[in-house]
Amino acid sequence: MSDLTRRTAAELAALLAAKEVSSVEVTQAHLDRMAAVDGDVHAFLHVNTDEALAAAAAVDARRAAGEELAELAGVPIAVKDIIVTKGQVTTAASKILENWVPPYDATLVTKLRAAGMPILGKTNLDEFAMGSSTEHSAYGATRNPWDLERIPGGSGGGSAAAVAAFEAPLAIGTDTGGSIRQPAAVTGTVGTKPTYGGVSRYGLIALASSLDQAGPVSRTVLDSALLHEVIGGHDPLDSTSLPDPATGYVAAARSRDLKGVRVGIVKELGGEGYQEGVRRSFEQSVALLQQAGAEVVEVSCPSFEYALAAYYLILPAEASSNLAKFDGMRFGLRVEPTDGPVTAERVMAATRGAGFGDEVKRRIILGTYALSAGYYDAYYGSAQKVRTLIQRDFAAAFARADVLVSPTAPTTAFKFGEKLDDPMAMYLNDVATIPANLAGIPGLSLPSGLSDDGLPVGFQVLAPAREDARLYRVGGVLERLLTEKWGGPLLAQAPELEVASR
Numbered sequence: 001m002s003d004l005t006r007r008t009a010a011e012l013a014a015l016l017a018a019k020e021v022s023s024v025e026v027t028q029a030h031l032d033r034m035a036a037v038d039g040d041v042h043a044f045l046h047v048n049t050d051e052a053l054a055a056a057a058a059v060d061a062r063r064a065a066g067e068e069l070a071e072l073a074g075v076p077i078a079v080k081d082i083i084v085t086k087g088q089v090t091t092a093a094s095k096i097l098e099n100w101v102p103p104y105d106a107t108l109v110t111k112l113r114a115a116g117m118p119i120l121g122k123t124n125l126d127e128f129a130m131g132s133s134t135e136h137s138a139y140g141a142t143r144n145p146w147d148l149e150r151i152p153g154g155s156g157g158g159s160a161a162a163v164a165a166f167e168a169p170l171a172i173g174t175d176t177g178g179s180i181r182q183p184a185a186v187t188g189t190v191g192t193k194p195t196y197g198g199v200s201r202y203g204l205i206a207l208a209s210s211l212d213q214a215g216p217v218s219r220t221v222l223d224s225a226l227l228h229e230v231i232g233g234h235d236p237l238d239s240t241s242l243p244d245p246a247t248g249y250v251a252a253a254r255s256r257d258l259k260g261v262r263v264g265i266v267k268e269l270g271g272e273g274y275q276e277g278v279r280r281s282f283e284q285s286v287a288l289l290q291q292a293g294a295e296v297v298e299v300s301c302p303s304f305e306y307a308l309a310a311y312y313l314i315l316p317a318e319a320s321s322n323l324a325k326f327d328g329m330r331f332g333l334r335v336e337p338t339d340g341p342v343t344a345e346r347v348m349a350a351t352r353g354a355g356f357g358d359e360v361k362r363r364i365i366l367g368t369y370a371l372s373a374g375y376y377d378a379y380y381g382s383a384q385k386v387r388t389l390i391q392r393d394f395a396a397a398f399a400r401a402d403v404l405v406s407p408t409a410p411t412t413a414f415k416f417g418e419k420l421d422d423p424m425a426m427y428l429n430d431v432a433t434i435p436a437n438l439a440g441i442p443g444l445s446l447p448s449g450l451s452d453d454g455l456p457v458g459f460q461v462l463a464p465a466r467e468d469a470r471l472y473r474v475g476g477v478l479e480r481l482l483t484e485k486w487g488g489p490l491l492a493q494a495p496e497l498e499v500a501s502r
């Protein structure tokens, strides 16, 4: 069967269930595609050829034996390299974890394996998920399949690029301040940040524990919903895991209309600083929602003005504490000082000095300062108060609307190096995504069209905590109307990548 890499996960699942293709064929097709294009895209840090094919063969055997299998059984997937995989190198794109092989699987990885989904490899990211472009990866940036001179977003640029370049039908990302949604936006893919606690964080290398959330990256809303149901649900190994089972997302993604749904446009997310073409694409999508029967209102969230500032106190504070464990003693890199005595303190300093990149060091220093005695209340304490104000803004907005919408990111993909020396410019990429993390609510980004520069624009849908199904309902209907308008998926308009001959 030709072009297996162009199929959606749902289509592949149907072909596999009908035994028209085998998982080995599907997996091999994606491994071939990776071999052909990943030299340019660099979405993957590690490729698991043998293991993926063995998992595919095992699921094919189970199917042949007539076993009842999960819906996505046999569909391969890529996993962001900040999620631990037993026996497979996991680096968080940091030199400090170079060649580190975890002794256990993250809960969500256990679920993928149990569902019979072969893991193709581990995807690139900004080091420890700190960034919006993957330029902070210690192993080189990922390139955007729409234009190889441009960033694929971050931190999960590898996962988004892998899916956009047809190297994987699905991927796992993590979103602390936008790292699933912003890369999805700039690569023309779909990304979902579930409600905080909706997907287990066990085995996710922590960046900021009160914000981190893993979730799906895909090419369609339905595919995200399918994957969300596989990885979601309660996990006793994660103390912040919600008791809810992950159900109802797939049904919601198949909704046909939006009658009676109230959609709130967030006034603060879309004005100044947002590219003209981004705003136009957003407005066109809002008009389609109205056409589908939604009632559109404008809502105001005045505290969002302080969201970025609060995030850049809370995140560094939590990160400085979480990253303290990388000390050259327990795992990963160990650097001994070449001169003077080899004391524990000096080994730690040498290891952390050599092992962490600039952005990680910047945030550790910021966080350590924000938490230090005498400054704690002024900085961390104030940021926590802002967090409460943001939660109240959301509560008021959700009293008037069932979902909130905005552009996912203020601009389309920018060129490499453009924002690298200006941390503030880099941080501003997440201005529309961060409020959801601070409030713990779910959010989804789907492509809403192309901007004037011919690059994809993301449309963000936000819902109250535990109402993730609303994202899939609104996203599913909008996606259907948009693909009808375009005569096919947006990614069909991406330029063909040059295929390397092997």
Ligand SMILES: NC(=O)C[C@H](N)C(=O)O
Residues within 6 Å of the ligand: 129, 130, 131, 132, 154, 155, 174, 175, 176, 177, 178, 179, 180, 207, 315, 430
């Ligand atoms: N992991 C994320 O969501 C991170 C976000 N882009 C940041 O730089 O903090």
